[in-house]
Amino acid sequence: MGALMKLQQFRSIWAVAHHQLNISETAKTLFTSQPAISKHIMLLENELGVEIFSRRGRHMVEITPAGEKIIQIAGEVLKHVDSIRQVAEEYSNPDKGSLRLAVTHMQARYVMPQVIEQFQQRYPEVAIQFQQESPDHVAELVRESHMDMVLTSNESVESQDLVLLPCFRWRQSLVVPKDHPLAQLGQPTLAEVAEFPLITYASHSAGHKEVEQAMCNRKIQANIACTASDSDVIKSCVRMGMGVGVLATMAVEKADQLDLAVIDASHLFTPSTSYLGIWRHAFLREFHHHFIELLAAQLDRELVAQVRQTDSPDKRHRLLKSVELPLL
Numbered sequence: 001m002g003a004l005m006k007l008q009q010f011r012s013i014w015a016v017a018h019h020q021l022n023i024s025e026t027a028k029t030l031f032t033s034q035p036a037i038s039k040h041i042m043l044l045e046n047e048l049g050v051e052i053f054s055r056r057g058r059h060m061v062e063i064t065p066a067g068e069k070i071i072q073i074a075g076e077v078l079k080h081v082d083s084i085r086q087v088a089e090e091y092s093n094p095d096k097g098s099l100r101l102a103v104t105h106m107q108a109r110y111v112m113p114q115v116i117e118q119f120q121q122r123y124p125e126v127a128i129q130f131q132q133e134s135p136d137h138v139a140e141l142v143r144e145s146h147m148d149m150v151l152t153s154n155e156s157v158e159s160q161d162l163v164l165l166p167c168f169r170w171r172q173s174l175v176v177p178k179d180h181p182l183a184q185l186g187q188p189t190l191a192e193v194a195e196f197p198l199i200t201y202a203s204h205s206a207g208h209k210e211v212e213q214a215m216c217n218r219k220i221q222a223n224i225a226c227t228a229s230d231s232d233v234i235k236s237c238v239r240m241g242m243g244v245g246v247l248a249t250m251a252v253e254k255a256d257q258l259d260l261a262v263i264d265a266s267h268l269f270t271p272s273t274s275y276l277g278i279w280r281h282a283f284l285r286e287f288h289h290h291f292i293e294l295l296a297a298q299l300d301r302e303l304v305a306q307v308r309q310t311d312s313p314d315k316r317h318r319l320l321k322s323v324e325l326p327l328l
Contacts, residue, residue, distance in 0.1 A: 006044075007077075007078070007081060008040055009040040009041070009043060009044040010044075010074035010075075010077055010078055011030060011040075011078065012026070012030070012036075012037050012040035012041055012044075013040070013041055013044060013052055013053075013067075013070070013071055013074055014071055014074050014075050014078060015029055015030055015037075016037065016041065016053070016060070017063055017067075017071045021053065021060045021061070021062075021063075023037050023038060023060075041053065048070070050064070050066045050067075050070075051064050051066070051067065052064060052066065052067035052070055052071070053067055079279060079281065079282065080281065082282075083281065083282055083283040084283075086282075086283040086285055087283050089285070090283075090285045090286065094285075094286060095123060095125055095126070095287070096125045096126065097126050097127075097285060097287065098126065098127045098128070098129055099119075099126055099127070099128050099129065099148060099149075099287065099288065099291060100129045100131070100147045100148045100149075101128070101129070101130055101131070101147065101148065101149050101150070101151065102131045102132075102133055102147045102149070102150040102151070102152075103130055103131070103132060103133075103150070103151045103152075104132065104133065104151070104152060104153070104205075104229070105132055105229050105230050105231075106201075106231055106248055106250075106251060107151045107152075107274065108130055108132050109231070109251070110231075110248070110250045110251055111151070111168075111250070111274070111295075111328075112130070112151075115291070115294045115295050116128060118294050119287075119290065119291055119294055122287075122290060123287045123290070126287050131147060148278075148282065148288065149276055149277060149278050149288075149291075150162075150276070150277040151167070151274060151275070151276055151277075151295075152164075152274070152275055152277060153170075153205065153206035153207075153272045153273065153274050153275070154204070154205075154206060155273065155275060157277065158275075158277075158313060160280075160311070160313075161279060161280050161281065162277050162278070162279060162280070163277065163278050163279075163280050163307055163308050163316065164275040164276070164277050165275060165276045165277075165278065165292075165296070165299050165304065165307060165320070166273050166274075166275055166296075166320055166323060166325055167273075167274050167275060167276050167295055167296035167299070167325070168273070168274055168296065168325050168326045168327070168328050169271040169272065169273050169274075169325050169326070169327045169328070170248050170249065170250055170271060170272055170273075170274060170327070170328045171248070171249045171264070171265070171266050171269075171271050171327065171328065172207055172210065172211075172246055172247060172248060172249060172265045172266075172268075172269045172271075172272075173246075173247065173248075173249045173252055173262050173263060173264055173265050174188075174193065174244055174245065174246060174262070174263040174265050175234075175235060175238050175244075175245040175247065175252065175256065175260045175261070175262055175263075176238060176244050176245070176260065176261050176263070177238065177239070177241070177259070177260065177261070178259065178260065178261045180244070180261065182196070182244060182261075182263060183261035183263070185263075186263075187263075187264075187267055188263065188268075190214060190215065190218050190220055190268050191218070191220060193244060193268065194215065194220045194221070194222060194223065196223070196243055196244045197223050197224075197225035197226075197242065197243030197244065198211065198222060198223060198224045198225060198243055198244050198245075198246055199224075199225060199226045199227070199228070199234050199237045199238060199242055199243045199244065199245045199246070200224060200227055200234065200245070200246040200247070201227060201228065201229065201234070201246075201247070202227045202228065202229045203227060205229070206272035206273075207246065207247065207248060207269075207272060208224075208227065210269045210270050210271075210272055211224075211246055211269060213270070214268055214269050214270070223243075225242060225243045226242055226243065231247045231248065231251035234246075234247045235247070235256060235260065238260065239259065239260070246265065246269070248328075249264070249328065250328045271327060273325065276292065276295060276296065276299070278304075278308065280308050284304075289301050289304070292304060296325075298323050298324060298325070299323075303319070303320075303323070306319055307319050307320060
């Protein structure tokens, strides 16, 4: 059995596992037929002598314990194959390729536009692919698919193979109607803020966690009336009179200040950090390095290389401890 066929088999089992065992959807994703997917799986199972998927009749119902490990390794093999292609492309077409980035809504809307504009001026023939996801899910897109990088504020997603590089810190502000009682206080206390219903980011976001942590530290019960992943939704809820908005300061635009009062909440909530996540073994092309430096000038090529070559997360943190981050 040839190496090419084995790669097709790996792609098939990996894709099936990440499409809820739906062969029809997998076939669409891989631009092939359902019988071809089934044949790849059967050939691989026959060669290995174990079932990767358990079946009920003709339908796959779950991944077997052996299958879990096989699929994980298959994903790592596919990443290495992708790195080989990236090396070849770097030498044959240095200014062409694709940049694939998993990103949350806030980062995509308020951080990326300026970076992308500068990047495209230098690399007009590099196609940029954004995939917008929740903070928890963006890391899985690097670990389990073929996105190049992830921009997230969820530091818990770091692992042995997913390196997190700190890019910047971001503050939060309160937004209220101009006639709201908090607008008259200048710097309200946490207790004064907690007297009103709060509208903030979804529970898995860093901003939400900072609000809850601040309340917990002061033993104040937070009344979170509404949550949303989109900053514009939070602002709309404030305009509807649903409560006090807590959102990233960078998400407040000039037009918002025509009808909303904006109160700096730096004295209430600890700033959150946004990280660029990169698979440790991926080959980074020249334009990848250029993108990283545009996003976070403090992450020069030498530092990035040192961090990615380090096995220990503790050593990585020591290398990055002295890096000064911009505050947005």
